[in-house]
Amino acid sequence: xxxxxxxxxxxxxxxxxxxxxxxxxxxxxxxxxxxxxxxxxxxxxxxxxxxxxxxxxxxxxxxxxxxxxxxxxxxxxxxxxxxxxxxxxxxxxxxxxxxxxxxxxxxxxxxxxxxxxxxxxxxxxxxxxxxxxxxxxxxxxxxxxxxxxxxxxxxxxxxxxxxxxxxxxxxxxxxxxxxxxxxxxxxxxxxxxxxxxxxxxxxxxxxxxxxxxxxxxxxxxxxxxxxxxxxxxxxxxxxxxxxxxxxxxxxxxxxxxxxxxxxxxxxxxxxxxxxxxxxxxxxxxxxxxxxxxxxxxxxxxxxxxxxxxxxxxxxxxxxxxxxxxxxxxxxxxxxxxxxxxxxxxxxxxxxxxxxxxxxxxxxxxxxxxxxxxxxxxxxxxxxxxxxxxxxxxxxxxxxxxxxxxxxxxxxxxxxxxxxxxxxxxxxxxxxxxxxxxxxxxxxxxxxxxxxxxxxxxxxxx
Amino acid sequence: xxxxxxxxxxxxxxxxxxxxxxxxxxxxxxxxxxxxxxxxxxxxxxxxxxxxxxxxxxxxxxxxxxxxxxxxxxxxxxxxxxxxxxxxxxxxxxxxxxxxxxxxxxxxxxxxxxxxxxxxxxxxxxxxxxxxxxxxxxxxxxxxxxxxxxxxxxxxxxxxxxxxx
Numbered sequence: 001x002x003x004x005x006x007x008x009x010x011x012x013x014x015x016x017x018x019x020x021x022x023x024x025x026x027x028x029x030x031x032x033x034x035x036x037x038x039x040x041x042x043x044x045x046x047x048x049x050x051x052x053x054x055x056x057x058x059x060x061x062x063x064x065x066x067x068x069x070x071x072x073x074x075x076x077x078x079x080x081x082x083x084x085x086x087x088x089x090x091x092x093x094x095x096x097x098x099x100x101x102x103x104x105x106x107x108x109x110x111x112x113x114x115x116x117x118x119x120x121x122x123x124x125x126x127x128x129x130x131x132x133x134x135x136x137x138x139x140x141x142x143x144x145x146x147x148x149x150x151x152x153x154x155x156x157x158x159x160x161x162x163x164x165x166x167x168x169x170x171x172x173x174x175x176x177x178x179x180x181x182x183x184x185x186x187x188x189x190x191x192x193x194x195x196x197x198x199x200x201x202x203x204x205x206x207x208x209x210x211x212x213x214x215x216x217x218x219x220x221x222x223x224x225x226x227x228x229x230x231x232x233x234x235x236x237x238x239x240x241x242x243x244x245x246x247x248x249x250x251x252x253x254x255x256x257x258x259x260x261x262x263x264x265x266x267x268x269x270x271x272x273x274x275x276x277x278x279x280x281x282x283x284x285x286x287x288x289x290x291x292x293x294x295x296x297x298x299x300x301x302x303x304x305x306x307x308x309x310x311x312x313x314x315x316x317x318x319x320x321x322x323x324x325x326x327x328x329x330x331x332x333x334x335x336x337x338x339x340x341x342x343x344x345x346x347x348x349x350x351x352x353x354x355x356x357x358x359x360x361x362x363x364x365x366x367x368x369x370x371x372x373x374x375x376x377x378x379x380x381x382x383x384x385x386x387x388x389x390x391x392x393x394x395x396x397x398x399x400x401x402x403x404x405x406x407x408x409x410x411x412x413x414x415x416x417x418x419x420x421x422x423x424x425x426x427x428x429x430x431x432x433x434x435x436x437x438x439x440x441x442x443x444x445x446x447x448x449x450x451x452x453x454x455x456x457x458x459x460x461x
Numbered sequence: 462x463x464x465x466x467x468x469x470x471x472x473x474x475x476x477x478x479x480x481x482x483x484x485x486x487x488x489x490x491x492x493x494x495x496x497x498x499x500x501x502x503x504x505x506x507x508x509x510x511x512x513x514x515x516x517x518x519x520x521x522x523x524x525x526x527x528x529x530x531x532x533x534x535x536x537x538x539x540x541x542x543x544x545x546x547x548x549x550x551x552x553x554x555x556x557x558x559x560x561x562x563x564x565x566x567x568x569x570x571x572x573x574x575x576x577x578x579x580x581x582x583x584x585x586x587x588x589x590x591x592x593x594x595x596x597x598x599x600x601x602x603x604x605x606x607x608x609x610x611x612x613x614x615x616x617x618x619x620x621x622x623x624x625x626x
Contacts, residue, residue: 339479343525
């Protein structure tokens with residue numbers, strides 16, 4: 001604690017002195033006419049915006065597109081995304097391209113204020129001016145929405161924007177992504193996208209006490225919205241090693257027969273990538289496959305064993321004993337867990353129906369071999385909701401029908417039976433936290449859109 | 462053998478622990494309001510309440526129900542004395558073919574027990590897991606609003622046996 005205070009004090013001093021080196025405002029402009037942008041440029045900007053998840057972070061559930069207000073939770077408090085529609089008053093209508101480029105490059109808004117790195121400009125700084133131009137063209141041709149920014153909820157001293165200057169001094173690097181001539185153009189394109197616009201590390205890299213990515217542990221596993229963003233480097237917990245082809249399929253379609261379905265925040269990433277040029281997704285897969293590295297021979301062997309186990313013809317569901325009905329039976333958690341699995345899960349997860357409409361054989365599941373049970377708990381409690389207007393895998397959620405103790409016992413059994421790593425600790429707490437996180441998520445995200453409702457004639461007096 | 466508490470009564474059930482609740486309700490206890498739709502927890506027709514929460518009975522095995530209170534549509538009211546949610550659906554004529562309606566009523570009831578004055582959007586998102594291909598969606602919305610009003614006026618948002626939680 002004392003060290004943290006001292007550090008804060010040091011940062012305050014650095015911050016205060018840097019605040020003197022303030023950033024100038026950039027002249028306002030009249031909102032440019034839509035027609036002044038080349039439609040081809042706008043189209044490219046749309047794809048780039050999809051790769052950068054701009055819409056997800058700048059739209060509240062059911063709210064107006066890009067009008068901001070999405071809460072981004074950090075250990076220091078909540079930062080709300082801002083309105084990036086071309087509304088002159090509350091959006092970026094008065095921003096010139098230069099002002100937009102500065103925001104992307106160095107996290108400074110038009111008026112010269114430092115922006116919080118929850119806006120991932122530590123990655124966006126690597127985006128080329130040309131791509132920034134396309135993004136700008138895309139944003140400035142959206143429908144302007146009047147939506148004032150929401151007040152951030154940050155504790156002192158983190159509510160002091162000048163402090164961000166110190167953060168940048170320590171952690172913002174502009175020149176990290178340089179083309180590597182020893183690699184082919186696909187790899188280089190992938191590196192440019194992954195490290196820059198796609199900001200995969202923003203979720204998949206662990207962060208330090210100041211909320212900055214720990215570069216020495218790049219892609220070693222991070223988190224997003226109470227989901228574990230698994231390691232996607234040599235430390236990957238996936239039971240079957242990822243290949244370039246598997247990555248391409250997963251990023252493109254949202255699932256792979258050896259790895260299952262992308263859920264939570266990753267489902268959004270994947271759905272954003274679906275309209276993007278296949279070449280760009282292929283490039284991302286190429287680069288990320290390099291991060292995983294080629295698996296050691298013992299990993300290949302254990303993966304083969306896992307596959308064989310998983311492909312065995314579905315066996316009769318594990319035997320359950322009727323004694324579990326006895327109200328006072330003190331059965332070890334694994335017995336209870338096994339009984340629940342056999343009764344509630346096996347019919348979908350050990351079946352001859354193919355993925356993704358059946359569940360993955362859990363021997364293959366990264367959720368079960370991950371360092372903590374968060375993602376498995378989220379999935380059991382809330383399932384996989386049906387997507388609008390799309391065929392999609394569906395799993396019912398068990399939050400209303402299982403107690404924390406039941407989910408806990410189930411998780412302990414799944415880890416012991418299907419996992420390949422030591423037992424998880426604090427399983428029941430994880431379940432309780434998953435329920436709280438979901439409740440908070442539903443409270444802060446807005447209601448789904450109100451499709452023009454018919455008036456209620458009978459309600460009239 | 463286990464004791465299943467349904468609509469306030471204890472039932473002795475002879476069934477394997479992995480038997481879905483829906484089968485026991487319909488085949489053993491002869492409570493036929495909950496419907497078999499998809500059998501995979503994807504359509505909502507089998508919804509009942511367990512300890513006041515809406516639950517898909519076709520994917521809920523008995524093993525999860527030891528000591529819990531189950532409420533089916535029959536437990537809310539009868540033909541002679543319909544519960545507010547049932548009256549509201551009748552008054553709004555909210556059923557067309559009606560197959561999915563018992564499930565919708567149960568989820569609406571669970572919603573109204575924790576939120577006595579839901580907005581349109583809250584009703585829509587609560588009922589989102591229910592598939593229905595008839596043409597009464599707007600009437601269903603109105604019926605839930607109407608039931609909410611009736612329950613507020615009666616000052617009794619916990620009609621039926623479902624204990625709110």
